[in-house]
Amino acid sequence: KSGFISIIGRPNVGKSTFLNRVIGQKIAIMSDKPQTTRNKVQGVLTEQDSQLIFIDTPGIHKPKHKLGDFMMKVAQNTLKEVDLVLFMVNAEEGFGPGEEFIIEKLQSVRTPVFLIINKIDLIHPDKLLTIIEGYKEKYEFKEIVPISALEGNNVERLLETIKDYL
Ligand code: GDP
Ligand code: MG
Numbered sequence: 001k002s003g004f005i006s007i008i009g010r011p012n013v014g015k016s017t018f019l020n021r022v023i024g025q026k027i028a029i030m031s032d033k034p035q036t037t038r039n040k041v042q043g044v045l046t047e048q049d050s051q052l053i054f055i056d057t058p059g060i061h062k063p064k065h066k067l068g069d070f071m072m073k074v075a076q077n078t079l080k081e082v083d084l085v086l087f088m089v090n091a092e093e094g095f096g097p098g099e100e101f102i103i104e105k106l107q108s109v110r111t112p113v114f115l116i117i118n119k120i121d122l123i124h125p126d127k128l129l130t131i132i133e134g135y136k137e138k139y140e141f142k143e144i145v146p147i148s149a150l151e152g153n154n155v156e157r158l159l160e161t162i163k164d165y166l
Helices: 015-023 025-031 069-081 097-106 125-138 155-164
Strands: 002-008 041-047 050-055 084-090 113-118 143-146
Touching: 002 015, 002 069, 015 041, 015 050, 015 113, 015 155, 050 155, 069 097, 084 097, 113 125, 113 155, 125 143, 143 155
Parallel strands: 002 050, 002 084, 084 113, 113 143
Antiparallel strands: 041 050
């Protein structure tokens, strides 16, 4: 199984930490360099039975007012062309304009979208249920997966679930 996966989400939600854990230090460091090209490969996870290719979507992480129409189109096209979108949010922070902006962009996309609730190591499990219920009202996510990219909780299971959609 193989496919292209775009990880989107506001700055600091843990996208790089997740990639680091999944793919390894070297490539993730590369991905933090300023990026000018579109659809940049952030890392590739190759296993015996699968290949997951993680793609950056420049433009979709940034607030609306800083973006030109062209950049926005590029970002939106990337989301349409990948096999799966991982929308990562921070469990510690509430739903804000950054999340609203991204969900708005997702409305016109038919690509399956997972909600990844990261940093669950920082919250009480009771709070997680409230977060999940809130997000279910906003968008029809194919899967909602709580993880800790830092500690690794549930990351392996997420990778298995990703493969089920490829
Ligand atoms: P990005 O901007 O989305 O790429 O976010 P980063 O991966 O750079 O992470 C931002 C900060 O959040 C860093 O200080 C990370 O160590 C921290 N972080 C990322 N994932 C987790 C997590 O699962 N738990 C905790 N406690 N911190 C995390
Ligand atoms: Mg990053």
